[in-house]
Amino acid sequence: MRLLPQPATENIQLTEVLRALSDPVRLEIVARLAAAGQMNCTVAGDALGVHKSTASHHYRILREAGVVRTEQDGRLKYMSLRHEDLESRFPGLLPAILTATTLHRAPTTSESTVSATASARASAGSR
Known part of the structure; x- marks a missing residue:
């Protein structure tokens, strides 16, 4: 596997990490990586609701900020969080951001639909 260019641990800057994590799509990518460990870029981008080129842009921002490590194996690229380096x-910082992300994450479309359906049933039953 070939490691793509990324900053050395001592060169990771707080402002760049926070800038990279300021985008909701990038936060979602980081949350998925935290849950899965290592992910293929295609899998990580599934259901983000963005074009492949936009997802690639987000991956690059995260890598260049030092948040993720990206390795290329043939045509596939694999990402993982740089837990130890960031810690x-x-x-x-990373655990606090991940905790805040999961606590304040907006419900997905399917979660919103289920919640709205349950609310509608509850109010219909109380009439």
């Missing part, structure tokens, strides 16, 4: 530079 050594900014202790507690």
Whole structure:
């Protein structure tokens, strides 16, 4: 596997990490990577609702900021979070962001539909 260009641990800058994580799509990618460990870029981008070129842009921003590590194996690229590197530079930052992301994540379309259906049934039953 070939490692794509990324900053060395000592060169990761807090402002760049926070800038990379300021986008909801990139936060979703990071949350998915935290849950899965390592993901193929195609799988990570599934259901994001963005074009492949836009997803690639987000992956590049995350990699160049030092948030993810990207390795290329033939035509496939695999991403993983740089947990240890980020923890050594900014202790507690990534866990705090991931916790806040899961606590404040907007419900997905299917979750909203289920919630709306349940509310409608409950109000219909109380009439």
